[in-house]
Amino acid sequence: MPQQKDIVKIAIQMPGAYPQLIQLDQKKPLSAVIKEVCDGWNLPGPENYALQYADGVQTYITESNRLDIKNGCILRLTKAPGRCAEDLYKGIQSSDAGVRCDSLKELASVSTDVTFAQEFISRDGHLLLVKIVEDSNESNVIMTHTLTGFMELMDHGIVSWENLSSVFIKKIASFVNAKPTDASIQQVSLDILENMVLSSHSLFLQVKQEVTMERLIAHLQVTNQQIQTKAMALLMALLQTAGDLDRQDMFAFLNKKNLRQYIYKNIIHSSGSVQDEMAHYLYVLQSVTLNHLEPRMRSPLDCYNQEQRDILHGLRQAAFETESENSLSHERRRSLCAKEFKKLGFSNNSNPGQDLVRTPPGLLALDTMYYFATCYPDAYSRFVLENSSREDKHECPFARSSIQLTLILCEILRIGEPPSETRSDYHPIFFSQDRLLEELFCVCIQLLNKTWKEMRATQEDFDKVMQVVREQITRTLSSKPTSLELFKNKVNALNYSEILKLRQTERLHQEETLAPPVLELKERLKPELLELIRQQRLNRLCQGTMFRKISSRRRQDKLWYCRLSPNHKMLHYGDVEEDMDNPPIETLQEKIPVADIKGLLTGKDCPHMKENKGKQNKEVLDLAFSITYDVEEYSLNFIAPSRTDFCLWTDGLSVLLGRDMSSESMRSELEILLSMEIKLRLLDLENVPIPESAPVVPKPPSNYNFCYDFSQTEQ
Numbered sequence: 001m002p003q004q005k006d007i008v009k010i011a012i013q014m015p016g017a018y019p020q021l022i023q024l025d026q027k028k029p030l031s032a033v034i035k036e037v038c039d040g041w042n043l044p045g046p047e048n049y050a051l052q053y054a055d056g057v058q059t060y061i062t063e064s065n066r067l068d069i070k071n072g073c074i075l076r077l078t079k080a081p082g083r084c085a086e087d088l089y090k091g092i093q094s095s096d097a098g099v100r101c102d103s104l105k106e107l108a109s110v111s112t113d114v115t116f117a118q119e120f121i122s123r124d125g126h127l128l129l130v131k132i133v134e135d136s137n138e139s140n141v142i143m144t145h146t147l148t149g150f151m152e153l154m155d156h157g158i159v160s161w162e163n164l165s166s167v168f169i170k171k172i173a174s175f176v177n178a179k180p181t182d183a184s185i186q187q188v189s190l191d192i193l194e195n196m197v198l199s200s201h202s203l204f205l206q207v208k209q210e211v212t213m214e215r216l217i218a219h220l221q222v223t224n225q226q227i228q229t230k231a232m233a234l235l236m237a238l239l240q241t242a243g244d245l246d247r248q249d250m251f252a253f254l255n256k257k258n259l260r261q262y263i264y265k266n267i268i269h270s271s272g273s274v275q276d277e278m279a280h281y282l283y284v285l286q287s288v289t290l291n292h293l294e295p296r297m298r299s300p301l302d303c304y305n306q307e308q309r310d311i312l313h314g315l316r317q318a319a320f321e322t323e324s325e326n327s328l329s330h331e332r333r334r335s336l337c338a339k340e341f342k343k344l345g346f347s348n349n350s351n352p353g354q355d356l357v358r359t360p361p362g363l364l365a366l367d368t369m370y371y372f373a374t375c376y377p378d379a380y381s382r383f384v385l386e387n388s389s390r391e392d393k394h395e396c397p398f399a400r401s402s403i404q405l406t407l408i409l410c411e412i413l414r415i416g417e418p419p420s421e422t423r424s425d426y427h428p429i430f431f432s433q434d435r436l437l438e439e440l441f442c443v444c445i446q447l448l449n450k451t452w453k454e455m456r457a458t459q460e461d462f463d464k465v466m467q468v469v470r471e472q473i474t475r476t477l478s479s480k481p482t483s484l485e486l487f488k489n490k491v492n493a494l495n496y497s498e499i500l501k502l503r504q505t506e507r508l509h510q511e512e513t514l515a516p517p518v519l520e521l522k523e524r525l526k527p528e529l530l531e532l533i534r535q536q537r538l539n540r541l542c543q544g545t546m547f548r549k550i551s552s553r554r555r556q557d558k559l560w561y562c563r564l565s566p567n568h569k570m571l572h573y574g575d576v577e578e579d580m581d582n583p584p585i586e587t588l589q590e591k592i593p594v595a596d597i598k599g600l601l602t603g604k605d606c607p608h609m610k611e612n613k614g615k616q617n618k619e620v621l622d623l624a625f626s627i628t629y630d631v632e633e634y635s636l637n638f639i640a641p642s643r644t645d646f647c648l649w650t651d652g653l654s655v656l657l658g659r660d661m662s663s664e665s666m667r668s669e670l671e672i673l674l675s676m677e678i679k680l681r682l683l684d685l686e687n688v689p690i691p692e693s694a695p696v697v698p699k700p701p702s703n704y705n706f707c708y709d710f711s712q713t714e715q
């Protein structure tokens with residue numbers, strides 16, 4: 001007698017027949033279950049049939065995934081994957097073009113299932129598709145279905161990309177390079193080439209040789225957003241996979257073609273909004289381009305390098321008009337240089353190169369100072385001369401400030417960090433400037449001088465000033481300015497007094513010292529406010545969130561949605577399209593009873609983080625969480641879109657599990673609510689009656705004799 005937990009109540013459908021309601025015994029072989037179902041409909045040859053989900057992603061049921069079947073699932077009796085693969089294999093080779101087209105269209109659909117893919121590939125079906133592509137004798141519609149089916153089959157990782165012939169690669173590249181070609185063919189071809197590039201260096205070299213950069217840039221100029229996105233994806237794959245020399249050549253070509261300016265004008269500025277996938281690739285382009293500066297950032301100044309020494313002395317000579325140094329004695333010249341380097345703000349005025357030994361920012365600080373001095377000579381001279389004439393304790397040291405400011409900009413722009421797989425927070429201003437770091441530096445070094453004066457700072461306040469400047473830059477960039485002029489206006493408007501106001505507003509909830517009665521009141525208020533936060537978290541889970549699937553090839557085209565049912569008893573989830581902002585709960589076919597959830601895991605303890613151990617960066621780890629259910633053998637894995645979503649979901653799931661919330665977001669919100677509530681409770685309203693309606697305005701007095709007459713002059 002099977003145990004109750006091994007029995008699942010399901011419905012099975014078949015076209016033209018009444019559904020069967022059965023109790024599926026999970027201990028019984030799947031072949032025996034299928035035989036019983038076939039017998040119920042008097043169908044011969046049960047080995048030719050299989051079960052698959054009727055709704056959502058119509059996956060075949062196998063011995064390895066059958067335990068995912070839940071009570072109430074609706075399954076469908078259909079052709080076995082082996083029989084389906086055999087039929088499609090024959091149909092693709094039919095002499096009738098209509099049969100070939102229908103077979104390839106169905107293949108493109110069913111190839112998303114790994115069980116079918118294994119059966120089709122075992123018959124060398126993928127090689128049949130390769131031959132169709134190499135021969136190129138079919139119509140555009142048939143070719144589109146062929147390429148789509150091929151891409152879906154390869155996406156399972158059953159066959160290595162490196163097994164593909166050079167003829168096939170050239171043919172795919174020709175689809176991309178050709179001008180009058182069907183958009184669907186180009187879209188899939190771009191996707192295939194991107195996966196080739198990411199799979200191995202040898203394929204990168206072949207694709208780079210076959211695909212012209214001119215055509216990729218041309219694809220960015222079309223109105224079809226999917227073509228734009230896929231072309232950008234391939235371009236980023238080529239840039240990321242390339243070696244240093246190849247990457248330099250590619251950057252030189254892209255700069256020559258004004259790629260960034262084109263993206264700014266035609267993708268960012270004209271559209272007003274950018275799709276998430278394109279936003280990610282724009283972020284990657286920004287990251288890869290800025291990382292081109294990393295070697296300079298990691299290189300200290302070499303005091304024996306004559307070119308670097310000349311640049312240092314060029315900074316000094318540009319700032320101070322001095323008599324001809326050649327006529328001075330060695331000691332006099334050395335003394336003069338030391339004095340002027342001190343005025344420039346170098347700590348080691350006798351050997352200023354020592355100030356630039358620290359990395360980062362290394363030589364990048366020298367580059368930014370020299371750029372400012374040569375491109376904005378008037379502003380540079382004004383900065384140096386103005387500060388060299390102040391009292392010593394109030395002068396703003398140009399060199400020291402520049403070195404620290406360059407480091408701050410490197411950290412804000414994440415120079416030297418590899419591109420994240422999940423970030424999409426690009427800076428629109430990057431695409432409007434060829435030399436973003438240098439131009440930002442020129443604006444911000446003048447901002448620093450302005451802030452220094454507003455704070456009436458001395459040398460002891462240097463770190464405090466730099467913290468304020470960092471905050472000014474960060475807050476301004478977070479508003480996504482689209483041009484340098486807009487950034488300049490906004491960052492200068494955010495003066496020191498505005499920063500103080502913002503800080504004060506953000507610190508209102510922080511109580512530095514509280515009297516014992518206030519602490520007691522705080523503890524009494526906590527349970528009520530915690531319950532308020534719990535309800536907010538559950539409501540947020542009921543609204544749901546869009547999550548992104550991250551594959552090993554770093555593609556970002558798979559999305560899924562998860563939400564809690566209104567009665568808080570089921571978690572519903574399922575794959576969705578990118579344009580679905582808030583899919584109805586009925587469209588999410590998968591579900592997990594909350595009662596079956598056994599645990600909540602975060603970070604490196606998550607199964608999907610353990611599977612990719614060593615490959616995930618800290619940012620992804622900080623956004624990862626999983627729930628385990630049933631007997632802790634199964635898990636649903638998440639990567640939150642942001643830290644805020646991570647906190648909301650982990651708190652909400654903790655509430656469902658009867659555990660305490662522990663996120664930093666919860667602690668922050670609790671402090672804000674406590675501060676507001678305590679301030680209201682501590683208002684001095686004792687013996688002050690609060691009327692329910694506004695008091696009546698009294699009548700005017702009968703006379704005004706009580707008023708003092710200022711016209712009379714006092715003796």
